[in-house]
Amino acid sequence: MKQLRIPGPTPCPEAVLQAVAQPMINHRGPQFQALMERVTTRLKEFFNTKNDLYVLTGSGTGGMETAVVNHLSPGDKVLAITNGYFGERFAGIAEAFGAQVVRLEFPWGEAAQPQALKAALEKDREIKAVVVVHNETSTGLTNPLRGLAQVVRASDRLLIVDAVSSLGALELPMDEWGVDVLVTGSQKGWMVPPGLAMIAVSPRAWQYHTQARMPRYYWDLSKARRFLEKGQTPWTPAISIFYGLDSALEMMAREGQANIIARHRRVADLVRGRVKSLGLKLFPDEKFASNTVTCIRAPEGVEVKGMLKYLREEEGITLAGGQGMLEGKTFRIGHLGWVDEKDGEVVMKGVEKALARAGYVRAG
């Protein structure tokens, strides 16, 4: 079997793919309404939230844009925590819509520090909101969101979180941790094809929304709210992907969230164990290594592109290269969504073979 092990899109279970293939229905009719209500209710359980939740037709980045433009005004001061490619993207979106972005930068591969955030927020009282990426797909690092959220809550700013590659697979209880705006995407921990972004917003976020003057139309959550009352979306939704999400959420509910999170931890532990025993080095600080994606430093002398090509063409294993400034320097293994230990074994055996073929010899 082919192994698609990039950090999204992830493989989809056969039942999900079959669900995706169902015929079209009227998106303004009773069948879609029932589908929408089922999906929304289940998603709230996995978000661990009582907040309003919306499913948008678009990529995860569309969800990130939604999170920004619905809660801020041009000129607003926003603190963007950056320690990777997606943190930079979040900052870039806020800037594109006229926010005054203050960056709190950490080196790629190092975790964002709550104490540094506290100092930054105390220093500049004008900062209205904090945007942060929970799981940095580019570096394979999970930021300590619980601690960061505590700081934001204590200082009474708005907390906007990109959980595109974490939610569903990693622990992130929205209400308990006090996140105001939480965004994810269908093609990651949810085992569903790309095409939907999901966003939940707290009452505090709605207060910001009423003041927020960034221009918006397609991503306007006021419109989404009005239509959700009828079990609809403002614009024609990606019905096929809704079908898939419905099917996947049923599977996930059967497995249970705690079991899903534990499974991701086990697979990640296995992968990291093999990385070590091969004498390879993780890119991120191991203490914060992600349980959904492992980012590995390419050993000296190993050309990443060629290694990935060999794995893809000869072993049927698709991995991802380095992202942004890490291109050529790292490679990444996605282990999220539909994945278990056996998949981890197969992938790491492939990696071992590919490295040997590239002349890699374990040091020491």
Next chain:
Amino acid sequence: MKQLRIPGPTPCPEAVLQAVAQPMINHRGPQFQALMERVTTRLKEFFNTKNDLYVLTGSGTGGMETAVVNHLSPGDKVLAITNGYFGERFAGIAEAFGAQVVRLEFPWGEAAQPQALKAALEKDREIKAVVVVHNETSTGLTNPLRGLAQVVRASDRLLIVDAVSSLGALELPMDEWGVDVLVTGSQKGWMVPPGLAMIAVSPRAWQYHTQARMPRYYWDLSKARRFLEKGQTPWTPAISIFYGLDSALEMMAREGQANIIARHRRVADLVRGRVKSLGLKLFPDEKFASNTVTCIRAPEGVEVKGMLKYLREEEGITLAGGQGMLEGKTFRIGHLGWVDEKDGEVVMKGVEKALARAGYVRAG
């Protein structure tokens, strides 16, 4: 067989649904690149254009927003031709992003007049662009785009066209008619589930783009252009819907564009013929009646909602009610995409039955 005959989403052929169910692939790999190139090349043939063309993950309305925000700046004067719900939407998008919108209004159901457009453009030289809906799904009317485009070309403004419910099914040769920005959506004439918007832009549109200061990130065509060079999209695309589009375009290429357009004309003629023989009245001016959707005035005493419910539950035929201010006053039959005369027959027999049941007696 169930008949989903709303003006989109339209039914999808079995081959398209099977294509949609294919497993995920790397959206940054060679397989997706080949898929993207195939789809883009075929779409250009159906757009009848040599212009750049992009496939975006989102609804048709996302495509409309893309068409606006990439070519205009806040404060720009834009003429919006409005004679229906979607014309109003286009104007609303431009306003949301700060354009100064001048409306050229025609009554719902009446066609936009090229002479009136000419006068409006001559009167106000500050108008930089014209936005218009080719096929008004809400009223079942096709605007005389060829004539409107001639006027815009002669006056050297930018012409932005919503062809969401027309392209693929109605004649609209982009380059020959001189359209600058042309938008459509996967769930209409293309027989594909919703989730993708397609947009083509002329060299003149790119010139506008370089000056355009409306904020944009997710919908930014500069980013789409940069990634298309690698056969990629900036954000993770709705791969499943790409599969479906690829399959549908192959079917469409086999049938041939002229044949597809003729088929839509035949089905529409059949439906309109039955409407007349039942003594019903079209909502729009018959001369401009659309070949993709027929909008019918509800006869006095017939309650639309109840009639549609009966059709859906007892006859397996799903039609659409009136949109916007036409709610309760009209009902609509979609006949676009995967449709032939037999479908038209079945639907009109159902309508006849439903009307009789509602106590409708042909006048005269």
